[in-house]
Amino acid sequence: MNKVLLAIAFFLSCLLLISFKSNDWEISSDLTIDSLRKVYSQPSKFWPKPNVDKEVKFEELAGLQSTPIDLANDSIKRVIELGKLLFFDARLSGSNQISCATCHSPELSWADGKAVSLGHEQLPNIRNAPSLENVWVYNSLFWDGRAKSLVEQAEGPISAHNEMNQDLKSLAKKLNKIKGYKPYFTAAFGSSKITNQRIFESLATFQQTIVSGESSFDKFLKGDKNALTDQQLTGLHLFRTKARCMNCHHGAYFTDKDFHNIGLTEYGTKNEDLGLYNFTKKPEDVGKFKTPGLRNVMQTGPWFHQGSVKSMDSLMVLYNMGMPEHVVLPHQKDDPLVPKNDKLVRGIMLNVRERKAIIAFLEALSSPPVMIKAVQLPQ
């Protein structure tokens, strides 16, 4: 059904396309790949001005930052160690069969490769499980930002009936019965007392250590001028200019950490999801979802908050057309909740070659897969 609606909206967008004007951000024909390489081989402050709307406070694309977690601090290391055990322990779920890693698997770039995860008794979630890579950069968690910290966030999936379905009242009691956990809690918190708060804190601390590795783009920024292919370099330039991606996907993590309506609310249908509005109840927040970062994005499909798009080609085509827009029905004329797409999102008229170049650039944001040794759980 999602697909049918997307298809209809997409068709309508196509009809609108004839009224679109192309913008001025073509790669001018005198800008050869050699001159492009020369320009982008300079420090980023000398790069061409990005095509970003006036109101956008953008940060330039940049190399990986360090996590705020002090990995050299022994007492923090012990909290991380405990958090890692808890993350992989299915006994945090009501059935003892589902761990955090079930939907955030290191092998699948800390996601699960599904449109929506299947949780307790195979019940579906309503949104796509986001990758946990670089989760420390966000100021708020979940697609709708309803948790203000990773500690607050941790409670959600553990207790949700369609995720881990663990009664929170008995969570700490349950872990208390696993003798092997006591030394870990003592090491991390100074006493063997197991509380939900300590569990959530350990999980949050561990999750802040989940970060992307070095990508070709980072190598390029560090001075390896050949770390990007010609096609990837063209993609970088398009990403920053004609394609307008930088309006939302900027900075070291390719996210403004903000919320936007990109036209996927499915307003008025049984799949309706109003995102941030569900949490703030402000009409201007209808349909807004968090801007995901793009490091390792090629490994974290299917994409969008419903996981509705399985190929990056299709995703590019959707953005290229300006994304589907809700068509206001007569009875919705005065409805304050009718979703309006963010003005930053609009048709960009890239040709196939240009879209492929952007995808090639996104490939350059990939880092080698993580290898996590099997965790020996306490008994």
Added chain:
Amino acid sequence: MNKVLLAIAFFLSCLLLISFKSNDWEISSDLTIDSLRKVYSQPSKFWPKPNVDKEVKFEELAGLQSTPIDLANDSIKRVIELGKLLFFDARLSGSNQISCATCHSPELSWADGKAVSLGHEQLPNIRNAPSLENVWVYNSLFWDGRAKSLVEQAEGPISAHNEMNQDLKSLAKKLNKIKGYKPYFTAAFGSSKITNQRIFESLATFQQTIVSGESSFDKFLKGDKNALTDQQLTGLHLFRTKARCMNCHHGAYFTDKDFHNIGLTEYGTKNEDLGLYNFTKKPEDVGKFKTPGLRNVMQTGPWFHQGSVKSMDSLMVLYNMGMPEHVVLPHQKDDPLVPKNDKLVRGIMLNVRERKAIIAFLEALSSPPVMIKAVQLPQ
């Protein structure tokens, strides 16, 4: 540890490389892409002779065949319908949390994207969960071929302690208590009696309907001469000639359905897996594993029976070097079980451009992802 051994074996193979001679299957410089397209646009009987060893009974690459299941037959349709429900029903597992689809998810090309699946209580399997796409073509099931039919195979994962962990003695009894299943069994088998045999038969019948969709390669075979790019066409030619892939990966499904030792036994280590030998106990079968088909192979990583290789580039490099070989230690001199690589596998000296062309060709074996509607399970 797997990785370390692979790395050592790989390094040894590198040392051996200097003694390798290149073969005669270079794309001769006068064979332009245009002439290649001309040659391959003819019916396959006019294609260049493949580089296949004398003893290999190869079948030419070909378009999709139809499954042996009569999809128009109403009584078979009812068995398929029941089998599909059972496939997605986690109540076939001891914990009621794990279904066949947990490790063979349609969204992940009927596999799970992991090196090895995690089953009951998150226990790891020893081998990679293979995709179920086109599973009907095989004469035997499992990586080591120990099941002679899909019906026989179905019992394995359901009962295994580290997979679905369902006591087979109580399986039929358990489903008998779900009233909603009775009409489905009656429709499929003429009586509402639920038996393990009927469960396995339905699962097997449903699995025979899991097939690849049309790929670019199929379109090319049907006469769309531009369905393969120049690079993919070069890859097709290399696949059939210089790269020797056709020695094992041939026919419509790119598999000889046979078993080969490609050097991944990890003999003498704690990860040792002797494959077909475990089942037949014949020394000549040591280290042999089934040749997987290659349709949608780009979607079914990580690859090899341990799921040890996460990038197709790395996989190509391994084959290019002739795969790792077990180095016979002094005390193993007279050991009849010392694994010997299949003679069909040997270094092929492809350059980067050639390896990329083959990967591009493998991309041309991809078909659009399946969309499976959420199944409403009987209650």
